[in-house]
Amino acid sequence: MVTAYIDTPLGTAYIEGDAIGLKTISVLETQEKATNIIPEPLEEAAYQIKEYFEGKRKSFNLSLNPEGTAFQKKVWNALQQIPFGKTLSYLQLSKQLGDVKAIRAVASANGKNPLWIVIPCHRVIGSDGSLTGYAGGLHRKKWLLDHESPVKQQTLF
Known part of the structure; x- marks a missing residue:
């Protein structure tokens, strides 16, 4: 298993994996x-x-090559089907x-996603459209959703 640190606009990302595949990508505090x-x-991941x-x-x-239960892997596979720039609620998922x-088990598996951004758990929101829990912090979730949004918000000032 090898590791690397890379700079991103949201902080340092930690990457871990080997020739079989990526095990972990996380953003550090x-x-x-x-x-x-x-x-x-x-x-290639970097x-x-x-x-x-x-x-x-x-x-x-x-x-x-993330580590997780069969149910977690099922949820993580479903997360990868959410298109760029789109969101899905925990209920819809x-x-x-x-x-x-x-729904609670799905939310728990979503929160344990070991592959930040690559498995796009940030695309899952509350049924009312709210930005509910995100292991990397809600400010990062908002940034990622804004980054992926097809409509770029202009600032007034």
């Missing part, structure tokens, strides 16, 4: 020094994340997965 030479198994933040990439094409009563 502390500033870490960016890795000078990205290990070969992580080069490149695609950079393109995403530059607005040049709308989807990721990476080998993933639960219905999609076939059990409206599983």
Whole structure:
């Protein structure tokens, strides 16, 4: 398993993986020094994340190898089907997965997503359109949704 740190507009991202696939991508609350030479198994991930933040990439094409339960992996697979620039509520996601009563379990699996941005858990919102919980902080969730929005809000001042 190899690791790297890369700079993003939302802070330092930590990447961990190997030749099989990515295990973890997370945004850190502390500033870490960016890795000078990205290990070969992580080069493509670092490149695609950079393109995403530059607005040049709308989807990721990476080998993933996250650790989780079968249910969590089912939720994470469903999250990857939410298109760039779109959102889905936890209720809609639960219905999609076939059990409206599983909303809390779906929300819990969403919150345990180990692959920040690549598995787009930030695209899941409350049924009323609110920006509910986000492990990376609601300010980051808002930034990511604004970044992906097809309509760019102009400032008045």
